[in-house]
Amino acid sequence: MGSFMIVITGGAGFIGSNLAAGLEARGLDDIIVVDWLGHEDKWRNLAQRNLADVIMPEDLWSFLEKVWREVDAVFHMGAISATTERDVDLIVKSNIRLSLDLWEWCTTHQKPFIYASSAATYGDGSAGFDDQADLADLHPMNAYGWSKHLVDRRIASLVTRGDPTPPFWAGMKFFNVYGPNEYHKEGQMSVVAQMAPKILADAPVTLFRSHRPDYEDGGQLRDFVHVDDTVDVMSWLYENRPESALYNCGTGQARSFLDLAKAAHDAVQKPLRVTWVDTPEAIRDKYQYFTESKTDRLRQAGYTKPFTRLEDGVAGYVRDHLAQEDPYR
Numbered sequence: 001m002g003s004f005m006i007v008i009t010g011g012a013g014f015i016g017s018n019l020a021a022g023l024e025a026r027g028l029d030d031i032i033v034v035d036w037l038g039h040e041d042k043w044r045n046l047a048q049r050n051l052a053d054v055i056m057p058e059d060l061w062s063f064l065e066k067v068w069r070e071v072d073a074v075f076h077m078g079a080i081s082a083t084t085e086r087d088v089d090l091i092v093k094s095n096i097r098l099s100l101d102l103w104e105w106c107t108t109h110q111k112p113f114i115y116a117s118s119a120a121t122y123g124d125g126s127a128g129f130d131d132q133a134d135l136a137d138l139h140p141m142n143a144y145g146w147s148k149h150l151v152d153r154r155i156a157s158l159v160t161r162g163d164p165t166p167p168f169w170a171g172m173k174f175f176n177v178y179g180p181n182e183y184h185k186e187g188q189m190s191v192v193a194q195m196a197p198k199i200l201a202d203a204p205v206t207l208f209r210s211h212r213p214d215y216e217d218g219g220q221l222r223d224f225v226h227v228d229d230t231v232d233v234m235s236w237l238y239e240n241r242p243e244s245a246l247y248n249c250g251t252g253q254a255r256s257f258l259d260l261a262k263a264a265h266d267a268v269q270k271p272l273r274v275t276w277v278d279t280p281e282a283i284r285d286k287y288q289y290f291t292e293s294k295t296d297r298l299r300q301a302g303y304t305k306p307f308t309r310l311e312d313g314v315a316g317y318v319r320d321h322l323a324q325e326d327p328y329r
Helices: 014-025 057-070 088-109 143-160 183-188 191-200 227-240 257-267 296-301 310-322
Strands: 005-009 031-034 053-055 071-076 113-116 169-174 176-178 205-208 224-226 245-249 274-277
Touching: 005 014, 005 057, 014 031, 014 227, 031 057, 053 057, 057 071, 057 088, 071 088, 071 227, 088 113, 088 143, 113 227, 143 169, 169 227, 176 191, 176 227, 176 310, 191 205, 191 257, 191 310, 205 257, 224 227, 224 310, 227 245, 227 296, 245 296, 257 310
Parallel strands: 005 031, 005 071, 031 053, 071 113, 113 169, 169 245, 176 224, 205 274
Antiparallel strands: none
């Protein structure tokens, strides 16, 4: 194996498998995926990749100790990403403990460390969506968001007190990511992936009614970011290594769910058809009406590429993947 071995935890998952594709396209062919594949079709996320190896998570540490000299960077995408997960001990083990252990490993062996945080750390958004804000002011609304926030805060504490760090690190605060290879996420798939089968079957899509007078039905806003953009940002950070920091990974432009639905219908030239339902009471009090990434830090670091426009990203995703017999990248 070469001297530019890239380790991607969660590499068979949504963002992880797209990252593997993006790095491969950049000419990196010693890519190590760390993940469980299970009994379903998650393996298809990797079927077209040229990988050096696939490692079970329980074998990660023994593998790293064997090859540590050859590792060039660790991309830590592995996590329990379901915002509805109720087993908090499992979340602690998977999202907190593993992240901090990998931080320590990358510090000890002086390897760049890029890890997945989340826009869920911003909570209800009342404190804004600024990746340069005081982390103590943020209050996540679910255990998943809390687990990501705890890691962000711990790393910030270590950096502030001058403890050793990896030579470069970046925490990625992903907003509402959509794109190919998310199909194993089922109910946690992006809205466009959940809409597409209905649109293609000429059935109406389902959107939540607004329960706030300042938002129209379907006017709830999200920062929808194409997975290709998240891969490009992470690849750019890895290659250029600007200031080590938390970085928002969103377009910086909130769009409505109705905009998303229109774009998905337009992609296959079908008229918009919507069935309106009440937001379930179980999530109504935690439901976000607005998310929008602040991109100042990323732009100031030197990243200049524009983000994919919603209409273009959705059209490509629906036509090139969701409407195809083989929707995988």
